Amino acid sequence: MKILVCISHVPDTNAKIPFKDGKPDLTGISMVIAPYDDFALARAVELRDATGGKLTVINVGLADTEPTIRKALAIGADDAVRVNAQPTDAFFVASQIATVVRAENYDLILTGRESSDFNGGQVHGMLAELLGLPCVVPCMKLDLNGRTAHMYREIEGGKEVVEVQLPLVAGCQEPIAEWKIPNMRGIMSAKTKPLKVVEPATAEARTTVASYQAPPARGNVKMVEASNVGELVRMLKEEAKVI
Amino acid sequence: MNNVLIFVEAENGAAKKSSLEAVVYGAKLAAQTGGQAVAVATADLAAAHAPEVGLYGADRVLHAANVAQPQAAEIAQLVAQAAEQVQAGTVVLAKSIAADLAAAQLGVKLGAAVATNVATLPDLAQGFVIGRAAYTGKALTQVNLAGPRRVLSIKKNAVGLSELPKAGALESFSPSLAANPIQVKEVQKQTGELLLTEADIVVSGGRGLKGPENWGLITKLAKTLHAATGCSKPVSDMDWRPHHEHVGQTGIKVSPNLYVAVGISGAIQHLAGVSSSKTIVVINKDPEAPFFKAADYGVVGDAFEVLPKLTEALEKAM
Structure with missing residues (x-):
């Protein structure tokens, strides 16, 4: 069983992000594995342990993403690939990962359902389409029975139980597994696990972010006494006009 | 083109x-x-x-x-x-x-x-x-x-x-479709309920509701407003409510006309899922709850007292 987990390197979700000259200013902000990718990685570690397979993580990013990749190795991945390029858009990233997958034939390719920076949720779908593989998203449960994957897929207002033969691509979310925290042994061994750097294949981004701004602030909150909810109803009706 | x-x-x-x-x-x-x-x-x-x-x-x-x-x-x-x-x-x-x-x-x-x-x-x-x-x-x-x-x-x-x-x-129009390798074995879906992503109004509850047995307060208010119901991450983590109701960074992101948050403190991860709502009402007994800073209207009060009164006032007004 060869498992590949695709991880994004994103700002800590607790961080406030300042914007300068139409761009996010990430100076001094700690960077992490994107939360949904962390769920995918956690389940992949469990499946690798259960099947005795091999777990590789891949990231498309410049050298500054290596501490994040090392963290994934500390959590339990066996080795890592970094495609040495700025992850300019989903199509570019999916194209890079597809190139690596074509040479390696993974059985199971997991990503998070979306990254917490661009929130596009497109890489898994594009990757699957480029490779001609089925794609299940958002995957909340994933068990393997030989080459058959049993999965829960969230739908609006509920979930579906689906079955697919490997190989496949899945975009994961909770509660597929609990996030794993690296232990000391993992952190020490991560330093010597293989991290291969490959140069990007030719692919063009199809989208570009022209500018960023902080969202407009809400006006001051209007407080209503708990004993006077009738006033709240009036304001929702006459002022906000939402009921 | x-x-x-x-x-x-x-x-x-x-x-x-x-x-x-x-x-x-x-x-x-x-x-x-x-x-x-x-x-x-x-x-x-x-x-x-x-x-x-x-x-x-x-x-x-x-x-x-x-x-x-x-x-x-x-x-x-x-x-x-x-x-x-x-x-x-x-x-x-x-x-x-x-x-x-x-x-x-x-x-x-x-x-x-x-x-x-x-x-x-x-x-x-x-x-x-x-x-x-x-x-x-x-x-x-x-x-x-x-x-x-x-x-x-x-x-x-x-x-x-x-x-x-x-x-x-x-x-x-007759498209030709390839067989889908993904077999849907079972669909578990609540029928007759308004979907979070479709609703113009969403009412969400958090830990302040103290337990799943109190959710009737949320659903009653939601029904009065013709709203869908949501919840915070801790609530779905504790299985008080199903995951598909979890609103926030790792759940559903909503952008309704009106979002009513009850007993939710307003962690940055929850705000991420609701910040594009047109109007936000926060009901929380803690006046320091960070959610008030991201709200348009706020009520400091106990959900168990405020919700029945609010539901009653809305029933009269709507």
Whole structure:
């Protein structure tokens, strides 16, 4: 069983992000594995342990993403690939990962359902389409029975139980597994696990972010006494006009 | 390639409201590009409901009577074939779980630029520049989609609903679809309940409700407001409520007209899922709850006292 987990390197979700000259200013902000990718990685570690397979993580990013990749190795991945390029858009990233997958034939390719920076949720779908593989998203449960994957897929207002033969691509979310925290042994061994750097294949981004701004602030909150909810109803009706 | 193709998802025979918003978006875009707005729907749209699609701006409606309840892969195939047939430069889908995956697959099939969660009509003077949130609601971005083709999934309230009456003539359309390797074995879905992503009003509860046995207070208020119900992450983590009701960074992101948060402190991860709501009401007994800073209206009070009174006042007012 060869498992590949695709991880994004994103700002800590607790961080406030300042914007300068139409761009996010990430100076001094700690960077992490994107939360949904962390769920995918956690389940992949469990499946690798259960099947005795091999777990590789891949990231498309410049050298500054290596501490994040090392963290994934500390959590339990066996080795890592970094495609040495700025992850300019989903199509570019999916194209890079597809190139690596074509040479390696993974059985199971997991990503998070979306990254917490661009929130596009497109890489898994594009990757699957480029490779001609089925794609299940958002995957909340994933068990393997030989080459058959049993999965829960969230739908609006509920979930579906689906079955697919490997190989496949899945975009994961909770509660597929609990996030794993690296232990000391993992952190020490991560330093010597293989991290291969490959140069990007030719692919063009199809989208570009022209500018960023902080969202407009809400006006001051209007407080209503708990004993006077009738006033709240009036304001929702006459002022906000939402009921 | 001035034509715009809109995929219309339907349920119980009628187009979903989110899809009718997508039709409005597509019609407004077609008016800008000087093309036609063509809708494509499956057998899930009953012919009797097709005129509604015209009412919101579709010049024509391609009706694939041979496809029902499509998964993302089928949506991608049928929309790609329709896009070729009508020479659509832009494909518009209403954001949904299946539509977002179909959008990514369509991007590859059509060689198109893709943007999900689109919040504005494009600025064509600058190329094809749309607005969408990034950093999970902490930023607004302007994104340029390089031509010649684009696929957009649009979020609720991007343009809203307004009638733009067009002919909307039904035309039969027969896409050829490959067998789907993903077998759906079982569907567990609550029927008769308003979906979070479709609702104009959402009422969410947090840990302040103290236990799942108290959820009647939330559902009663929601019912009075014709709202969908949501919850915070701790509530779904503790299994008080199912995961598909979890609103926030790692759950559902909503953009209703009115979001009412009860007993939710307002962690940054929860705010990420609700920040694009038009109006936010926060009810919390802790006056220091950070959510008040992100709210339009606030009530400091115990949910167990405030909710029954609020529900009663609303029943009288509505």
